[in-house]
Amino acid sequence: MVEAFDVVVTGRRVLVDGEFVAAEIGITDGVITRVAAAGAGLESASLIEVDDDEVLIPGLVDTHVHINEPGRTEWEGFDSATRAAAAGGVTTVIDMPLNSIPPTIDVPSLRIKQAAARGSVAVDVGFWGGAVPSSLGSLRELQDAGVFGFKAFLAPSGVDEFPHLDRAQLRAALDEIASFDGLLIVHAEDPGVLEASEGDGGPSYARFVRSRPPEAELEAIAAVIDGVRETGARAHILHLASAAALPLIAAAKAEGLRITAETCPHYLTIDAEQIPDGATQFKCCPPIRDRRNQDALWAGLRDGTLDIVVSDHSPSTVEMKFAGDGDFQVAWGGIAGLQLGLAAMWTAARSRGVPLAEVVEWMAGATARFAGFSDRGAIREGTRADLVVFAPDAGLTVDAAALQHKNKVSAYDGENLSGVVRETILGGVRVDIESPDRRGRLLTRP
Template sequence: MPPARRFDLVLRAASVLVDGRFRPADIGVSGGRITAISASPLEGMDVIALADDEVLIPGLVDSHVHVNEPGRTEWEGFASATRAAAAGGVTTIIDMPLNSIPATVTVEALATKRASAASQAMVDVGFWGGAVPQNLGTLERLHHAGVFGFKAFLAPSGVDEFEHLDAAQLETALEEIAEFGGLLIVHAEDPAVLDAHANSGGVGYGRFVDSRPDEAETTAIERVIAGVRRTGARAHILHLSSALALPALRAARADGLPITVETCPHYLTFAAERIPDAATQFKCCPPIRSDANRDALWQALLDGDIDIVVTDHSPSTAALKFAHGGDFGLAWGGIAGLQVGLAAVWTEAHARGIPLERVLGWMSTGPADLVGLPGKGRIAVGAAADLVAFAPDEAFTVHTEALQHRNPVSAYDGAILHGVVRRTWLAGNPVSTAPDATPHGRLIAAGR
């Protein structure tokens, strides 16, 4: 009888997520990939048995992260962002083309971004490109350089170096992207609706929601649907907050249009009715809406009308977030949640009777499939050995000063959540979140 195969690493657990369900298994890892899944014990150079209260899950893929380096590294940065990702069970992030300077709208800017990340990444990092008025007609160059798709705003982005597309420019971008089979990802709010509902702001959250009504999303999304119908381009709706857009999206998808949809942990966790006055850590665009709207988003996930959940980690400094005495109209928008996204969604899902395997489909396999990474976000032979030991029943209180994020600002501060990431492996190697740890993350590119 030939000797038993000896793996670089064996992870042994009573609950391993394989093919959408949990079961006992040994996972054999060689050369950074999963090379065996066995109901019988495997031999390895290193054998690690998970604790009884831990489950082995695939590393999450977060396709919506604003790292902000270079240019606004004081807001975040690759070192702190990727440590936060690893601490939260995220082993792959796809970085948004803003709010860095330069924005990732040229091949040269992409090279600058990659150079900034290369020596700091604790997890794997890929990049979105941007579609702005100035680079239309040149998007295929960025596509071939390895970006995973192109982000566009339909209303002002908030930063001068990333301008939004008007209706005609959106059509141009969709036509261009359709020609080479790319993907347009869209921040869908209509500027005319926003202008019509602008108000003087203030410390009350309701005034802020009034300034960015559901209609801003529904109108913009209908414009994207019409453009996809005319051009055949693939489009993805970012950070859906309004459930009123779901009927139009459902109908478009039933017609076979190539449109996918995401929502975010903060829209699934918080409700407008419970946001205190002047609590500008909750400001994001589009806004957190009502409790009933939150219920509708959860139902849309269960029904398959929303495909994935990603954080839209969008940090800033405390000075920007809390300036102007808590005026929601003047404070910087964006919620920092990269490290706690999984725990936040799992806590709410568990309370609703939704099993962990559904959550992981939305936060690992789904985002990996969106960006074309079939070897990530799943525990399968041949997949990357990006793995997480997760204790789903352990509770903890979020303290922003203890998070790996660069700035101690988060809407989750003080929240009691369930689900603790005990250990994270990237390509079979343990990831340390210590500031002096050696980075082992890789830069990844679409189609490679």
């Protein structure tokens, strides 16, 4: 008897076990139930054929996304953010606990967030909790409610309802999280260094970078490492911008400490020398640094010091992003890059001789494992049929006005990128971002 699948996907270049091979993929009930060599003749009522100029890769897992709903939905909401994700080949996102109102710092606020998202998501969505002074001592309740871990700032977050932790509170958070083997994810900049370095604003990008020097990251990361050493907790460094911190992280890993770190496409594809004065669409914290620093971040990725690449999609309204008429101190800091991360990374990677399979591993396989997923991030039997048809040689000229993001601002506006997402498949079903049907699921920690 011939086994019949719900869907079969065939292609000459399918990413299986780190290699592009000719293969047929059988899908049943939204799960990959067969991976076979080309010519196996898998049968189904629905066939998706990947063209010769396309590759089939697993859907990306982006663990660092600010969706902002409810409370600041004019910045971004679940509908617009997840449409942008699908358009960019991202099939799973994990939403940060700020800048929504209320922030996700207790179980009632998590329920509010889930209610806002329900029925509105085009891809699968999970949630981080927040470790702020008022939530310490009750983090286990949020853990049990299904958040993926807890975000903390070591310097002011930019929104009053999500205050940062001082050093004593950082240690208390790590102690508490270690007690139930949770995960603390940290925006690591030192407030003392930032205060001592603060400039008087203005349009100079170089002055803005000097106001947030590498020492701010180094001091904060050292404090996190010390806390992990003392408590045995698991911690993760968010959006690493300064390559000067790589030796600290490498040494901590060599010591056996449970610490991981990420960086973002904008740090790997844009350098300070490219950023004109007054161009606040490039403002983010920590800031984009120089080309030499960027080269070192790429080296840190390839040698395993850095673990994953995520968007840190952090949008705001157009008015906030350009507030101050080019004054970097006044404008909102954050790069809205959810839809463009894969194309931006692949464009930079191929210019450096880095294969596409490595890029996909940093943005799908490794991010899935980091979040605790075993059912996505790879094309193999037993995983979710979350797949992306990607044309790596096709050209893309970025038009910010055409992006799915709610606010049409992009640091990549006008850039010529390589790689186009032709189709995104969620649980074996093509995603139609124009359709009101939203098939994404709300996820809890595995």
